[in-house]
Amino acid sequence: MRTNANKNIIYSIILLLLVAVVYLYRQNQQKPEENIEEKVTGKVILSGNTMGTTYNITYLDPRERDFKASVDSLLVVFNQSLSTYIPDSELSKFNQKDTLFFGLPYFLPVLQSSKKVFEITGGAFDPTVGPLVNLWGFGPTGPQLKDSVNIDGMLDLVGFNKINFDSTSVRKSKQGIYLDFSAIAKGFGVDVVAEYLQGKGIENLLVEIGGELVARGVNEKGELWKVGINRPEELGRADALYSIVALDNKGMATSGNYRNYYEAGGIKISHTINPATGRPVNHSLLSATVLADDCMTADAYATAMMVMGTEQAIDLQKNQGLFEIFLIYSDSTGQLKSYASEGLKPFLSFPQD
Template structure:
């Protein structure tokens, strides 16, 4: 009898252990589903207007905090520093005078980054090209195209090396010089917003302003954030994609001439002005996408490459090897072709694939 009793006790213990193992197994099987559900319910999407364009922000936050008011306020202050469209911004005051003492924290970093890219690209990126941008009709005052003699005379005011600055102020060496940060400010604004969200504990985010963007962490599916590159066609739809890039904690910016232009005398006038000649570029590069560690850098190099053209852009990336590029250009027959640097290829896909 005692032997049977002992056996019953052993069987009971074994049964309890089996029940416990099954319970733990089911709990572990359910855990990933719960985590995914938490990510989905923690997804926050914000959008609005800034810098004459739109912004779209997506981030994952279990508490679903809404930072829209804070972000809008941050961007207002940002524009108060760097916008040529705000009459009393720091940049506008500098363009109207000769010296500016910094009052906000954004002017100095954009000067430092501009100088670095200016020197690296041999002047292809140059924020002092502002007067020529305005002259050709792409500034805040609208078209005011003059004759070529005036353009040649204005070249004396072009050259970022004619701007001097330190930690406290920036000075023009030639009266009449004009700074325009439109080719770098959106990218910088993306960095500023992404850094703000990081300070709030947000680890997974996608911030986009006017097509320039930063991705951090993963999306709600636990995958890398994916963004599209448009086909460089004048009448193409906004959702007509040429390629898709997965961003692994990277920033990306794209510059192109295929939409921002006007016609004069049957000639297309591109918004990309060559600082060396004072005239719009005329080459076969249609779109330049740069992937870098920060969006301010990506934005500036994307613009520089549209000035340089396909071959020089490829050469620069190979020499620097600090960023990756994806270029779309037209060949001698007018067909679209593309070039991808080695570092971007693993993250690149095409809609037809």
């Protein structure tokens, strides 16, 4: 009996040792998996040139794939559709003719978005303002303004409701109408690049073209992507920030008049042309930042707000509720002031915070 008891004790000890060995083995087997999990962030940074400006892309990919060549090729095709600086682009061909049948997939979406924002803003956003943008010196050929030019007469060529389109083509209802998508194309390009990367399985990314951005997911720290809004100062440093925004799966665009202007006869000529008057805007709104679900929409509304001015921009956002805004303006004493819509405030901080 005693011998059997001793055997049972020995078997129990052996069993415990085996359990311990199995446990330690499994723990050791799990460690490499935990290390792989830590490396899954694989940060990749790309940069290049497009649309007369630069692009910067950051994304997280465990395989650390380099998509630069593909992104560059994509943007070449995109510009071949919507650039006014390429003589044989689809947009340039349409501006030279009365009708265009779409050959690339980018013209129709930008027309659809432009029409929507044109209607919501009461014409403050209007890509047919192109002839007047060119006239005042902000187009491909430089200033064309002469004493003999009848600006009021040219307003007959302005009005996006004079453009008709369907799924296959776009047509002008009046000869001489000229489209300029410079106030929406960069934002659309950002969306196109972001969508391409997402199609490759990239879930966390930040894409920027000429200051227009879209963020998806989080950065390598697991936090929302954070971007800055510049101080609207003519001679200020390019990296001088007024505020910082955390982007929660949003597109963001900023429009301003404080750097893109020239002087003529002692008068500052702003690049923002009011489609209703045909003349550069002159008000206290210095910078308009818009956050929307996509960057194309944000880009268009930011431009519209620079036409509308501070009070109308605030009213538009409150009435629509489709996007969030951050405005920087000068008060009656020339001091910088800012306004943030309620939905943006939780995502907003300032450098001194």
